[in-house]
Amino acid sequence: MNTLERRKVLVVEDSRLVHMMYDTILRKCQVVHAHDGLEAMAKLRDHRDVDAILLDMNMPRMNGLEVLELLKADESLKRIPVIIVTTEGNEESAQQAIGKGAAAFLTKPFRAEHIFDALSRALAETPR
Ligand SMILES: [Mg+2]
Numbered sequence: 001m002n003t004l005e006r007r008k009v010l011v012v013e014d015s016r017l018v019h020m021m022y023d024t025i026l027r028k029c030q031v032v033h034a035h036d037g038l039e040a041m042a043k044l045r046d047h048r049d050v051d052a053i054l055l056d057m058n059m060p061r062m063n064g065l066e067v068l069e070l071l072k073a074d075e076s077l078k079r080i081p082v083i084i085v086t087t088e089g090n091e092e093s094a095q096q097a098i099g100k101g102a103a104a105f106l107t108k109p110f111r112a113e114h115i116f117d118a119l120s121r122a123l124a125e126t127p128r
Contacts, residue, residue: 003119003120003123003124004026004028004029004116004119004120004123005028005029006028006029006030007029007030007051007052007119007123008029008030008031008032008047008049008050008051009022009026009029009030009031009032009050009051009052009053009054009119010032010033010034010040010043010044010047010050010052010053010054011026011031011032011033011034011053011054012034012035012036012037012039012040012053012054012055012056012059012064012067013033013034013035013054013056013059013085014035014036014056014058014059014060015056016035018056018108019033019035022054022115025112025115025116026115029119032047032050036059036060036061036062037059037061037062037063037066037067037070038061038062040053040055040067041067041070044077048076050080051080051081051123051126052080052081052082052083052103052119052122052123052126053071053080053081053082053083054083054085054115054119055067055068055082055083055084055085055102056085056086057084057085057086057087057090057093057094057097058086058087058090064084064086064093064097065093065096065097065100068082068084068097068100068101068102069100072100072101078101079126080126081103081122081123081125081126082097082101082102082103083102083103083104083105083106083118083119083122084097084098084102084104084105084106085105085106085107085108085110086105086106086107086108087107087108088107088108090107091105091107094107103118103121103122104118104121104122106118
């Protein structure tokens with residue numbers, strides 16, 4: 001849990017309910033919220049110190065894979081570990097995301113421990 005304390009995590013997710021769940025689960029982190037890919041890119045311009053990104057796959061306007069491609073094509077953003085969060089049965093596109101540079105993927109409904117584990121692992125490789 002120590003690895004997560006005071007880390008800044010960007011959540012990209014179109015469901016307001018899921019955002020509330022993240023707020024509860026990640027109360028030791030600083031959570032930055034974005035509700036679609038465009039808002040995510042804007043938030044990253046304002047928060048240059050984001051340590052990790054939790055990225056929903058199914059979103060309007062721009063899906064998770066498209067957001068991932070933008071992130072990995074950007075020199076200043078590509079080092080940030082991205083954890084894909086997708087629905088069950090969508091593992092194929094999640095595997096595709098791993099091929100495009102995502103650090104890990106989780107399936108919904110997720111448990112707090114799964115989020116902690118994936119974030120801790122991703123952040124262990126990222127210096128503060
Ligand atoms: Mg969604």
